[in-house]
Amino acid sequence: MSEVEQVFSLDGEDLPFQAGDTVLQAATRVGRYIPHLCWHPDFAPHGSCRICTVKVNGRMAAACTVQAAPGLDVESRTDELNALRKTLLQMLFVEGNHFCPSCEKSGNCLLQATAYEVGMEGPHFEEFYPDRPVDASHPDLLLDFNRCILCELCVRASRDVDGKNVFAIGGHGIGTRLLVNSPSGRLADTAMALGDRAAGVCPVGVILPKRRGFAVPIGERRFDGAPVSGQVEGTP
Amino acid sequence: MPMAQGDAGVSASALEALLQRHGRDPHALLQLLRELQAEHGWLPRATLAQVAAALGLTPAQVEGVAGFYRFLHTQPVGRYRILFSDNITDRMLGSEALMADLCRRLGVAPGRVSDDGRVSVARTSCTGLCDQGPALLINHHAVVTRLDAARVAQLAGLVRGGVPVAQWPAEWFEVQDQVRRADVLLAEPPAPGAALSAALARGIPGMLSEMKLSNLRGRGGAGFATGLKWSLCRQAQGSEHVVVCNADEGEPGTFKDRVLLTRHADAVLEGMTIAAWLIGARRGFVYLRGEYRYLLERLEAVLQRRRDAGLLGTAILGRAGFDFDVRIHVGAGAYVCGEESSLIESLEGRRGTPRIRPPFPVQSGYLGQPTIVNNVETFCAAVHIALQGGAWWASIGTPKSAGTKIHSVSGDCERPGLYEYPFGTRIGRILEDCGARDTQAVQVGGPSGLCLSAFEFGRRIAFEDVPTAGAFMVFDRSRDMFEVARCFAHFFAHESCGFCTPCRVGTALVVKRMDKLAAGHGSRHDIDVLFELDKLMHGATHCGLGATACNPLRDTIAKFRPAYERHLKSLYFEPGFDLDAELSIARHLTGRDDPGAHLERLS
Numbered sequence: 001m002s003e004v005e006q007v008f009s010l011d012g013e014d015l016p017f018q019a020g021d022t023v024l025q026a027a028t029r030v031g032r033y034i035p036h037l038c039w040h041p042d043f044a045p046h047g048s049c050r051i052c053t054v055k056v057n058g059r060m061a062a063a064c065t066v067q068a069a070p071g072l073d074v075e076s077r078t079d080e081l082n083a084l085r086k087t088l089l090q091m092l093f094v095e096g097n098h099f100c101p102s103c104e105k106s107g108n109c110l111l112q113a114t115a116y117e118v119g120m121e122g123p124h125f126e127e128f129y130p131d132r133p134v135d136a137s138h139p140d141l142l143l144d145f146n147r148c149i150l151c152e153l154c155v156r157a158s159r160d161v162d163g164k165n166v167f168a169i170g171g172h173g174i175g176t177r178l179l180v181n182s183p184s185g186r187l188a189d190t191a192m193a194l195g196d197r198a199a200g201v202c203p204v205g206v207i208l209p210k211r212r213g214f215a216v217p218i219g220e221r222r223f224d225g226a227p228v229s230g231q232v233e234g235t236p
Numbered sequence: 237m238p239m240a241q242g243d244a245g246v247s248a249s250a251l252e253a254l255l256q257r258h259g260r261d262p263h264a265l266l267q268l269l270r271e272l273q274a275e276h277g278w279l280p281r282a283t284l285a286q287v288a289a290a291l292g293l294t295p296a297q298v299e300g301v302a303g304f305y306r307f308l309h310t311q312p313v314g315r316y317r318i319l320f321s322d323n324i325t326d327r328m329l330g331s332e333a334l335m336a337d338l339c340r341r342l343g344v345a346p347g348r349v350s351d352d353g354r355v356s357v358a359r360t361s362c363t364g365l366c367d368q369g370p371a372l373l374i375n376h377h378a379v380v381t382r383l384d385a386a387r388v389a390q391l392a393g394l395v396r397g398g399v400p401v402a403q404w405p406a407e408w409f410e411v412q413d414q415v416r417r418a419d420v421l422l423a424e425p426p427a428p429g430a431a432l433s434a435a436l437a438r439g440i441p442g443m444l445s446e447m448k449l450s451n452l453r454g455r456g457g458a459g460f461a462t463g464l465k466w467s468l469c470r471q472a473q474g475s476e477h478v479v480v481c482n483a484d485e486g487e488p489g490t491f492k493d494r495v496l497l498t499r500h501a502d503a504v505l506e507g508m509t510i511a512a513w514l515i516g517a518r519r520g521f522v523y524l525r526g527e528y529r530y531l532l533e534r535l536e537a538v539l540q541r542r543r544d545a546g547l548l549g550t551a552i553l554g555r556a557g558f559d560f561d562v563r564i565h566v567g568a569g570a571y572v573c574g575e576e577s578s579l580i581e582s583l584e585g586r587r588g589t590p591r592i593r594p595p596f597p598v599q600s601g602y603l604g605q606p607t608i609v610n611n612v613e614t615f616c617a618a619v620h621i622a623l624q625g626g627a628w629w630a631s632i633g634t635p636k637s638a639g640t641k642i643h644s645v646s647g648d649c650e651r652p653g654l655y656e657y658p659f660g661t662r663i664g665r666i667l668e669d670c671g672a673r674d675t676q677a678v679q680v681g682g683p684s685g686l687c688l689s690a691f692e693f694g695r696r697i698a699f700e701d702v703p704t705a706g707a708f709m710v711f712d713r714s715r716d717m718f719e720v721a722r723c724f725a726h727f728f729a730h731e732s733c734g735f736c737t738p739c740r741v742g743t744a745l746v747v748k749r750m751d752k753l754a755a756g757h758g759s760r761h762d763i764d765v766l767f768e769l770d771k772l773m774h775g776a777t778h779c780g781l782g783a784t785a786c787n788p789l790r791d792t793i794a795k796f797r798p799a800y801e802r803h804l805k806s807l808y809f810e811p812g813f814d815l816d817a818e819l820s821i822a823r824h825l826t827g828r829d830d831p832g833a834h835l836e837r838l839s
Binding site for chain 1: 285294295296297299300303304305306570587592594729730731732733734735736737738740741742743744745748765768772775776777778
């Protein structure tokens with residue numbers, strides 16, 4: 001006995017989904033790419049970066065938070081939405097200090113890869129150049145807040161997987177920032193360890209292992225071989 | 237040390253007393269921090285850690301909450317903490333010059349603490365006293381209205397002399413209701429308990445059907461059908477149901493809820509009690525904005541009076557099983573908490589970040605339980621519907637917008653204050669009644685509402701034409717509508733919660749462009765970029781704050797474009813990078829300031 005397959009439309013093509021799927025989960029399951037930064041398949045949706053903004057029955061919504069439903073008409077790969085994503089990415093770039101050529105994450109960075117994907121060629125807006133000192137206190141890990149995009153994946157991973165609550169969010173508005181949970185506010189005084197899930201989940205170059213620079217040369221890194229849109233593996 | 241208090245934290249006994257009062261409930265975190273700060277002046281890191289340990293939270297979680305609310309301070313502030321209300325209406329009444337004068341008299345720079353730690357002076361978002369401004373807020377508690385040069389001079393003397401605020405002239409703290417036109421809601425209120433008895437007599441299905449029949453829509457701005465919301469919540473499964481009154485009246489230019497809470501608190505609480513009975517709630521909250529802290533004792537007294545009269549508490553009106561009580565939760569300066577899911581997060585003691593919706597609060601609200609969140613005015617309306625029936629309410633106003641609406645009128649008019657009209661009233665009628673002359677524009681519904689120009693004054697207040705949450709700010713022809721929009725742009729950037737990219741960065745980018753135009757460095761390209769940002773933020777933000785943040789910008793560019801173009805320096809392209817300003821260091825080093833040391837001026 002086979003269940004009736006539930007489908008919605010993504011850019012004009014039928015896309016099957018399972019009960020409880022969001023639009024982004026369903027798309028990823030079958031290897032379809034919708035640009036995203038703060039979403040990760042292992043964590044609950046967050047909805048903060050808005051890069052996965054799609055049009056659902058003509059209304060804009062974040063694909064990571066919209067529940068899939070039969071008959072939804074979802075547009076993602078349109079000029080309008082790609083232009084919007086490009087602007088959002090430019091906002092993230094000017095908000096922080098992102099100097100790709102000197103960043104150890106270059107080539108493995110989801111922010112950089114997504115910017116290439118949508119054809120971002122420059123910052124467009126004036127840079128904010130915020131003052132965000134790095135935290136090099138931990139013996140094995142470096143925190144470079146200059147690159148933080150506030151996706152909260154480290155907050156979620158440390159809380160939900162590692163059970164350590166090493167990170168939290170502080171401030172408000174343009175002053176919103178990542179906090180380290182220790183009396184001194186420094187990473188060295190937390191229980192954070194190199195093998196933690198939170199240490200490996202950062203999509204950009206904030207949380208980096210020390211003493212492991214450029215082990216894989218530029219040109220051979222994850223997004224050097226194929227664009228991010230070509231790397232959605234899907235799950236059968 | 238700028239403060240008399242050190243940063244070693246509060247005494248263990250003081251903290252213990254507060255913790256006991258709040259039952260060591262981590263959901264009371266915001267209330268606890270507010271009360272700690274009221275005693276201690278600010279919140280040192282050591283205090284936050286103590287609170288975290290006592291509540292079973294992490295220090296960073298507590299720091300994150302303290303850093304979210306504008307009225308909580310994790311750095312020392314003055315023993316006199318003076319905040320000037322910074323709505324455009326305050327500015328139009330001269331608040332900026334008054335603040336500069338006070339700062340000069342006290343020898344303190346805006347946003348800083350004086351060297352002796354005595355005083356700090358800064359700006360805050362609209363404090364809801366636009367009809368009697370310019371206004372300021374002292375130590376997040378007392379308000380001074382109707383500021384003028386004489387008051388500022390005297391105030392500076394009192395601060396310098398260290399005179400406690402309680403000994404300042406009583407008339408400074410006078411807050412007037414200024415009800416100019418009363419209809420149903422602002423008229424003489426019904427006797428406490430009368431509407432509740434009427435509702436009980438109608439029975440639950442009967443009263444719910446009256447609510448639906450009334451076509452009452454929420455008065456907080458979104459306009460959701462109240463009867464439907466209450467029915468959905470009643471049907472939703474949960475271990476308890478919760479009633480929340482949204483008194484976080486943060487929309488600049490809105491002050492009707494302040495007056496309703498002052499004059500008609502019984503009606504507000506009675507509306508909540510009726511709602512509690514209909515949805516089966518035992519617990520209710522009034523989320524009172526921090527700016528209205530001075531109303532707290534009065535409201536607590538009304539609550540106690542109602543308990544004593546059997547209108548709150550157990551077995552209300554003698555009916556076994558009808559138990560309901562209300563607690564007042566005081567906010568701490570965060571406009572976004574007017575959004576219902578942020579408000580619930582804040583009630584739970586967290587950062588006021590909007591939740592992902594659905595689920596909506598009627599299904600999963602306070603502590604995950606079915607919750608209704610309604611505006612102060614909505615609960616007042618429910619009282620009258622209980623008394624006079626849904627058909628009567630529906631007969632007032634227009635077919636799509638039933639009943640009356642209270643408008644908070646301020647700005648360029650002779651008689652600012654509250655005006656209540658049936659829906660369908662012309663904008664021009666309100667302008668005539670309030671004595672507005674030579675009016676250039678009206679901002680209806682606050683910065684997130686609509687800016688109307690003279691050719692639109694024939695339009696009507698209604699959900700189907702000009703919807704409003706209650707603000708009505710009038711601008712005559714002497715006003716620069718670009719400056720109005722710039723003031724609102726700063727407001728939204730200041731109040732963005734920082735959660736989503738388009739609002740966090742977009743509101744800051746809008747401010748940069750507007751300030752650049754104001755400084756005379758703008759080009760037509762900047763206006764195009766503003767259009768682009770408006771379009772982006774309308775669709776891509778996580779909540780309504782970001783979505784509406786560019787409304788004043790869009791309206792004023794479309795309707796008052798010359799106001800923007802006056803700020804363009806010339807028809808030459810003016811780059812964002814000011815080369816001449818960059819040469820100022822070289823001029824300083826060489827001691828030159830002659831024309832030859834400047835680049836050629838374009839204009």
